[in-house]
Amino acid sequence: MSKEHDKGMSLIVKTITRLTVGLILLYGIYIVLHGHVSPGGGFAGGVIITLSFIHLMLAFGKGVAFKRMSKNMMSLFESFGALFFLGIAVLGFSGGYFFLNVISKGEPFRLFSAGIIPLCNIAICMKVGAGIFAIFVALVLLDLDTDKKE
Amino acid sequence: MIIYLLSFILFCLGIYCILRKRNIIKIIVGIIITEYAVNLFFILSAYRIEGRAPIYSAEAEILNMVDPLPHALVLTSIVIGLATTALLVAIAMRIYEKYGTFDITQIRELKG
Amino acid sequence: MTLLPHIIPLFVVIPLGAAFLLSLLGKKVRALPDIFGFMTTFSLFVLSLFAVCFVNLSGTYVYSVGSWKPPVGISMVLDGLSAFMLVTVNIVAFLIAVYSTSYMNQYTSKWKFYTLFFLMLAGMNGVIITGDLFNLFVFLEIASVASYALVAFGTEKHELEAAFKYAVMSTVGSLFILFGIVLLYSCTSTLNMADMSRCLEGTCNSNITLMVSVLFIMGFGLKAALVPFHAWLPDAHPSAPAPISAMLSGVLIKSLGVYALCRIFFNVIGLTSMISEIFLFIGVLSMVIGVFLAIGQWDLKRLLAYHSISQIGYVILGIGLGTPLGIFGGLFHLFNHSIFKSLLFLNSGAVEYAAGTRNLQQMGGLGKRMPVTGGTSLVASMSIAGIPPFNGFWSKLVIIMAAVEAGRYGYAFWAVLASLLTLASFMKVMKYAFMGSLHERWKEIKEVPFFMKVSMITLAFICIVGGILCFSAYKDMFLQQATNILLAGKKYAIIAFQEMK
Numbered sequence: 140m141s142k143e144h145d146k147g148m149s150l151i152v153k154t155i156t157r158l159t160v161g162l163i164l165l166y167g168i169y170i171v172l173h174g175h176v177s178p179g180g181g182f183a184g185g186v187i188i189t190l191s192f193i194h195l196m197l198a199f200g201k202g203v204a205f206k207r208m209s210k211n212m213m214s215l216f217e218s219f220g221a222l223f224f225l226g227i228a229v230l231g232f233s234g235g236y237f238f239l240n241v242i243s244k245g246e247p248f249r250l251f252s253a254g255i256i257p258l259c260n261i262a263i264c265m266k267v268g269a270g271i272f273a274i275f276v277a278l279v280l281l282d283l284d285t286d287k288k289e
Numbered sequence: 290m291i292i293y294l295l296s297f298i299l300f301c302l303g304i305y306c307i308l309r310k311r312n313i314i315k316i317i318v319g320i321i322i323t324e325y326a327v328n329l330f331f332i333l334s335a336y337r338i339e340g341r342a343p344i345y346s347a348e349a350e351i352l353n354m355v356d357p358l359p360h361a362l363v364l365t366s367i368v369i370g371l372a373t374t375a376l377l378v379a380i381a382m383r384i385y386e387k388y389g390t391f392d393i394t395q396i397r398e399l400k401g
Numbered sequence: 402m403t404l405l406p407h408i409i410p411l412f413v414v415i416p417l418g419a420a421f422l423l424s425l426l427g428k429k430v431r432a433l434p435d436i437f438g439f440m441t442t443f444s445l446f447v448l449s450l451f452a453v454c455f456v457n458l459s460g461t462y463v464y465s466v467g468s469w470k471p472p473v474g475i476s477m478v479l480d481g482l483s484a485f486m487l488v489t490v491n492i493v494a495f496l497i498a499v500y501s502t503s504y505m506n507q508y509t510s511k512w513k514f515y516t517l518f519f520l521m522l523a524g525m526n527g528v529i530i531t532g533d534l535f536n537l538f539v540f541l542e543i544a545s546v547a548s549y550a551l552v553a554f555g556t557e558k559h560e561l562e563a564a565f566k567y568a569v570m571s572t573v574g575s576l577f578i579l580f581g582i583v584l585l586y587s588c589t590s591t592l593n594m595a596d597m598s599r600c601l602e603g604t605c606n607s608n609i610t611l612m613v614s615v616l617f618i619m620g621f622g623l624k625a626a627l628v629p630f631h632a633w634l635p636d637a638h639p640s641a642p643a644p645i646s647a648m649l650s651g652v653l654i655k656s657l658g659v660y661a662l663c664r665i666f667f668n669v670i671g672l673t674s675m676i677s678e679i680f681l682f683i684g685v686l687s688m689v690i691g692v693f694l695a696i697g698q699w700d701l702k703r704l705l706a707y708h709s710i711s712q713i714g715y716v717i718l719g720i721g722l723g724t725p726l727g728i729f730g731g732l733f734h735l736f737n738h739s740i741f742k743s744l745l746f747l748n749s750g751a752v753e754y755a756a757g758t759r760n761l762q763q764m765g766g767l768g769k770r771m772p773v774t775g776g777t778s779l780v781a782s783m784s785i786a787g788i789p790p791f792n793g794f795w796s797k798l799v800i801i802m803a804a805v806e807a808g809r810y811g812y813a814f815w816a817v818l819a820s821l822l823t824l825a826s827f828m829k830v831m832k833y834a835f836m837g838s839l840h841e842r843w844k845e846i847k848e849v850p851f852f853m854k855v856s857m858i859t860l861a862f863i864c865i866v867g868g869i870l871c872f873s874a875y876k877d878m879f880l881q882q883a884t885n886i887l888l889a890g891k892k893y894a895i896i897a898f899q900e901m902k
Contacts (some may be wrong), residue, residue: 247347271371
């Protein structure tokens with residue numbers, strides 16, 4: 140058994156997690172990319188993507204999840220997502236209005252359509268995903284710190 | 290009509306919980322209940338009789354659509370609620386660290 | 402002329418962009434937070450002056466975001482009242498940013514402070530500039546959530562307790578506001594404020610309007626800390642770091658509470674005589690109770706916080722009168738209060754920075770060792786107490802004159818009484834803190850750093866010359882425009898819709 144089995148939950152949980160975590164991640168990405176043609180979008184997809192990371196963290200302990208996505212990466216993603224969204228909004232000035240949909244709209248109900256909306260979804264996904272993971276980590280780690288003190 | 294009243298009762302229940310309970314965590318739960326009552330009311334106000342979900346697709350055209358705007362707004366309000374709740378829980382944990390209790394009758398160093 | 406309208410969204414974009422850039426880079430580059438803080442707030446201040454010129458040149462302007470025409474899309478409305486509030490917020494924010502470059506050195510992680518500060522600023526500017534009711538709620542929550550975190554910034558016992566109390570009460574207030582917005586939406590099927598005002602004219606059930614009025618008074622009253630809803634303010638404002646106390650007391654309760662209250666009740670729902678009576682009653686109640694509670698305080702910042710409640714009472718009293726003179730006085734007092742109250746909080750911060758205490762009984766004779774702090778706080782105290790020729794005198798005079806003119810002699814009497822009590826309580830502050838003999842333990846005390854002095858002196862200067870704003874030439878440009886918007890009442894919808902075509 141490798142070292143990563145020392146911490147976290149039982150073997151059953153770990154095996155199931157290993158099977159499902161990729162699927163959850165993929166499903167989240169699907170929801171984000173199809174946000175403009177079907178229900179869902181950046182927020183829901185971002186939450187699902189984050190859930191896959193939280194899933195990893197619950198099953199394997201915090202070490203494994205942090206190897207995939209460190210704290211600095213998280214804050215980087217969060218700020219970058221917000222700046223990306225703001226950048227898209229400011230890009231509208233080139234067309235004459237704030238938040239104007241400057242990119243060509245394409246044909247409805249296709250994946251590559253609706254101008255800036257898919258880009259906005261990706262930006263929101265980055266912001267929300269990193270933000271919720273940060274909240275989770277902050278609350279869990281704060282708890283761990285208090286446990287150590289007592 | 291009755292469902293509007295029920296969501297209003299839920300709202301009052303949440304307010305009661307905030308005002309009456311002494312445990313910090315229960316107060317936070319009260320805030321969450323109140324917020325969800327408002328969100329529920331918002332969603333209900335969008336409903337039309339025999340309405341369908343407002344999802345366009347290439348194949349079928351939906352005739353009797355419910356009002357889609359409140360759905361988008363409720364999503365925003367849920368996100369705001371998430372941020373507020375997370376902040377409140379973080380503050381509550383820090384308070385427990387400093388005071389060693391969740392009872393608000395013992396957390397009252399500021400008065401006057 | 403074609404480019405000028407594009408400054409309207411910049412009031413939200415610039416602080417948001419600065420906040421996120423700081424959270425991205427602030428940890429790595431040490432000097433960046435200070436430079437950013439200075440540059441961003443300064444550019445916002447200049448832009449707000451442009452906004453005033455713009456309103457004077459071409460009147461109300463409705464900016465449609467994403468070129469979606471209202472009432473479908475979100476609109477941003479720049480009119481006299483918005484321009485007035487923008488100047489008030491951004492001038493205070495600029496001077497506070499200058500002040501915090503030195504003051505915040507005693508805390509760790511300055512970039513976190515500036516990030517939250519900019520988020521709060523973006524929220525406040527957004528509340529002022531938006532023309533859409535739900536958008537107003539979103540910006541209001543951005544500003545509120547940032548301010549909860551800023552109150553808890555020190556993460557000590559008292560800060561956390563105050564922040565929790567503030568967060569719970571303010572969240573309940575927000576929920577009342579949201580409930581009111583939902584009711585209005587279900588009644589009018591629109592969220593654009595101008596359109597909503599038009600729809601409310603005939604079709605709407607008057608019971609719903611009544612319910613919405615009650616909810617909004619509770620919600621925005623909680624945000625503005627009017628008296629039955631004031632319990633969080635005396636805890637929250639003193640617990641925050643001094644620049645944030647100045648920001649909260651100076652502009653946050655005004656832009657989130659008073660401005661939103663005025664905008665909705667004057668321009669959307671329409672001011673009935675009953676609402677006007679409620680405003681007058683609540684205003685006088687906050688004025689008197691705030692000042693009575695303030696007199697007994699020995700904690701300097703807590704005393705100032707109670708005075709904030711009292712002075713907001715003046716603003717609400719003036720605006721609630723509904724006469725041209727009353728509204729003018731109320732708005733004028735709003736501007737003046739944001740100047741002198743932020744100055745007083747910055748003074749208390751300077752005393753805390755130098756002496757490390759907020760207790761008035763331990764101070765004494767600080768004026769000799771800290772002449773700038775002592776002098777500026779003397780100016781601010783005289784200003785808040787309403788002594789001529791400082792700006793507070795003129796606005797209080799106008800409010801009292803308006804009350805007499807409207808035949809409300811009782812309210813005028815209470816306003817005079819509250820002013821006298823304010824004077825008494827600030828004489829106490831000056832006597833215990835800055836006058837008298839110097840305590841042994843303060844022999845080594847030093848004056849605060851350069852940047853803190855600069856911002857305090859500038860605010861004191863505005864206190865002295867602020868009185869000229871009520872004389873004709875400046876009045877027409879700045880305050881009269883804002884008063885006209887409130888006086889127009891429900892005609893606001895017509896003005897806004899004309900502008901769209």
